[in-house]
Amino acid sequence: MTFNLRCFGWLPLLLLVQSCSSNFLPSSPASTQATSVAGVQGMASYYGARHHGRKTASGEPFNQHALTAAHRTLPFGARVRVTNLNNKKSVVVRINDRGPYAKGRIIDLSAQAARELNMIRAGVVPVRVERLE
Incomplete structure (x- = not known):
């Protein structure tokens, strides 16, 4: 039995692409519904006074007193529910x-x-993040 090793040449590339995929949360059909019961879980941190007034990536000034957040891939303006899994x-x-x-x-x-x-x-605490629409 012989194997064509060229078939496996793409495997490392496919694994690399898979490992680089983001945790994008798709939007939900209902305006106040979360996308899924589970959402995405991970660790959350916060930032405040040191960045207050500085320009954010969206162009608006950061306000430590507002209910805002930074995320790697979600679009600016997206609303998400963040739940502290500890409490x-x-x-x-x-x-x-x-x-x-x-x-x-x-x-x-x-x-x-x-x-x-x-x-x-x-x-830093464990959280669940659910995108709202």
């Missing part, structure tokens, strides 16, 4: 910036959103 508190935020840049994190929240999730002391 089940949730908040709806609007994406207006890019990030987080720290490895292993899926969303960076404004300081106000972090306060509403009761995560200021912890700094």
